[in-house]
Amino acid sequence: MSAAEPPGDGDHQLLVLIDPLARRYDGESVRIAKDVLSAGAHTKICLADSPDEFARALSRRGSRRPVVVGDDHALLRAVSQLHRERELADSALSLIPVGAAHTLELAHALGVPRGAVAAARTALDGAARRLDLLVDDSDGVVLGELSIPAARPAPGPPHTVWDTCRTLVASLVRPAPPSHSGPVRAHRLRVEADGVLLNDLDRPVEGVSVAAQGDGGLADVVIHTASGETHTVEAKAVTVSGPDFRYRADIQVAGPVRTRTWTVRAGAWGLVLPVGA
Structure with a gap:
């Protein structure tokens, strides 16, 4: 990891964490x-060569x-670490989106400007907006959406273990909307919202x-039944809850688990966005 601190003209004190994938993708x-x-601004530039270096630099940011x-993965890594350190309430993150289009869908959905110049100017002159966070009972966080899609089996035998794994990951990472045009393996899940039973195993x-x-302090819960x-x-x-299931939280696939609870934390984290956004 290298660091530099050139003089700036503003009063901002920034720690600029550059994800290594961003440097390789679009230097x-x-x-x-x-x-x-x-x-x-007065900036400290940190070129983290690994997730561990990224984490250490963020932990030692001081008042910066x-x-x-970087991309959605880098943003989620930063939010997750600040949540684990219980420092989200006192922090506001900025993101300069650099990466392939499919790795920036979450950032743009949250309102981060497209393009390095617009995003950097927002980091300097934007306003911190407090956003809700989904936190699960294993202390994981979700910034956008989590989903539990039905698994679609690979077409026709024979199946190798690798084929099965690829099919499962594809259905989780880019889940198709519910459709009756092809076979699916529906889940038998019990779903409760604020203690009210919405769906049972039958x-x-x-x-x-x-x-x-x-x-708004609330989450939208949508259930698509097999019928x-x-x-x-x-x-x-x-x-x-139910038989072992996997789920997609933002851009990451997790599980299998037999039960998981997600709770909305109102205004739990801050993201610097354009003024008026």
Whole structure:
């Protein structure tokens, strides 16, 4: 990890954490972001070569406001660490989105500007918006949406272990909307929202999704049953249980688990966005 602290003209004190994947993917955008930030603030640039170095730099940030240069994975890594350290309430993150389009879907959905220049200027002149967070009972966090899609088996035997794994991961990472055009293996899941039973094991489901509304203190819970019905409710806490199931939380696949509870933490984390966003 290397660090530099060129003088800046503003009063900002920034820690700029540059994800190694961002440097490899688009070094020019990273350079532009560094130039814009250094021209407008007192910056400490950290070129983390590993997740451990990224974590150490963030932990030692002092009074500096963290600016992450990278994709959705880097943003989630930063939020997860600050949550584990119980420092989210006192921190506001900025993100300079650098990465392939499919790795920035969460960032743009949250309102982060597209492009290095616009995002860097927002880091300097934007306003921190407090956003809701989904926290599970293993202390994991979800910034956007979690989903439990039905598994779609690979077409036709024979199946290798690798084929089965690829099919399962594909269904989790890019889950298709519920459809009756092909075979699916529906889940038998019990779903409770704020203690109210929404679905029991005797009614198979093709998918369950939970997403924090942003800043309303509630989550939208959507259940797609195998019979073609859709049920939507709002809740502060959601518990899903049943036979082993996997789920996608933002951009990560987790499980298998037999039960998991997610709870909305209102205004738990701060993201610097354009003024008025």
